[in-house]
Amino acid sequence: MWRRATLFLRVLEPPIHINASLSQTFTTGFPFHFQEKDGICPKPLITFVLGGPGSGKGTQCGKIVETFGFKHLSAGDLLRREMVSDSEYGSMIMNTIGEGRIVPSEVTVKLILREMESSDNHKFLIDGFPRSQENRIAFEQIIGAEPHMVLFFDCPEEEMVKRVLSRNQGRIDDNINTIKNRLQVFESLNLPVIDYYAKKGKLYRINAVGTVDEIFEHVRPVFEACEF
Ligand SMILES: Nc1ncnc2c1ncn2[C@@H]1O[C@H](COP(=O)(O)OP(=O)(O)O)[C@@H](O)[C@H]1O
Ligand SMILES: Nc1ccn([C@H]2C[C@H](O)[C@@H](COP(=O)(O)OP(=O)(O)O)O2)c(=O)n1
Ligand SMILES: [Mg+2]
Structure with a gap:
């Protein structure tokens, strides 16, 4: 039986309020329930994948999944899926993403939680x-x-802009104006998170310039060195 996550995960602060409509579809607060697998409850392993827009996060995640068997949860994909569903948050998500801003954390975390809870x-x-x-x-x-x-x-801005503008996935935020905002948001809001994890000794900085396969050769040893 999979056990509740708090048995082995560090709990930092009390749960924040979860609004009524979303709480019906989520296990509110912690601990959350993992799926049972083969009668055991292994410790969940969580890797965050950060980088500016177009730095290659999604592309490298695809290769990590193929090679190391992770479940890939893209926050952006989850938000885009929520945006086109008939969710009450649809138009808020669309406006926020369209302007290159960050969607309120409560919404994004609950989408991630739902996926984690339903994953085997x-x-x-x-x-x-x-x-x-x-x-x-x-x-x-x-x-x-x-x-x-x-x-x-870690990717130079010029390269990120080039990649985003040629991504061609029909995304509302892959245009030059939104990209400028997203780069500013990345610098002001995401870099502090990256510094936070660097200070905790958890950060692996990968040079994101090169071919997809060359970059993956920097990623591979990070996962090979982990015991899971
Ligand atoms: N190493 C690379 N060199 C050139 N283009 C790349 C590389 N990695 C990814 N791309 C392309 O750049 C675009 C952005 O990559 P993506 O993985 O979506 O980045 P992110 O998720 O960080 O925004 C995609 O069109 C992808 O095919
Ligand atoms: N944690 C997150 C992740 C994405 N978003 C929103 C804001 C981001 O600009 C868009 C797109 O995110 P996504 O990760 O898909 O974008 P990139 O792959 O970096 O180009 O989604 C968010 O608000 N909060
Ligand atoms: Mg992406």
């Missing part, structure tokens, strides 16, 4: 999250967990 995998790659200290604290409060490591794809 205990190894989670959480991509594009936390994007702010507020995101980070909300995750700690709602989920009651910390990552075992954090990858940071």
Whole structure:
């Protein structure tokens, strides 16, 4: 039987309030329930994947999943999915993403929590999250967990802009005006999170310049060195 996460995860602060409509679909507060797997309850392993827009987070997550069997949770993908559902948050998410700002943490964390609770995998790659200290604290409060490591794809702005503008996935935020805002938001809100994890000794900085395969050769040893 999978046991409640708080048995082995560090709890930092009391859970924050979860509003009524979303709480119906989530286990509110911590501890949250993992899926049972083979009659045992392994410790959940959480890796956060950070980097500016277009730094290659999603691309490298695909390779990590193939090679190391993680469950990939992209915060941006979860928000885009919520945006096109008939969720009460749809238009708020669309406006926020369209302007290159960050969606309120409570919404994003609950989408992540829902995916974690319904997964039969205990190894989670959480991509594009936390994007702010507020995101980070909300995750700690709602989920009651910390990552075992954090990858940071370090990419020059010029290269990120080039990649985003040629991404061609029809995203409302992949245009030059929104990109400028997203880069500012990355610098002011996400870099402090990256510094936070660096000071905790959890950060792995990866040079994100090169081919996809070259970059993955920097990622691979980080995971090979982990015991899971
Ligand atoms: N190493 C790379 N070199 C060139 N283009 C890349 C590289 N990695 C990813 N891309 C492309 O750049 C764009 C952004 O990559 P993506 O993985 O979506 O980044 P992120 O999730 O960080 O925004 C995509 O079109 C992707 O195919
Ligand atoms: N933790 C998060 C992650 C994404 N978002 C919003 C704001 C981001 O600009 C968009 C897109 O995020 P996504 O991770 O898909 O973007 P990139 O892959 O970095 O280009 O979603 C958010 O508000 N909070
Ligand atoms: Mg992405």
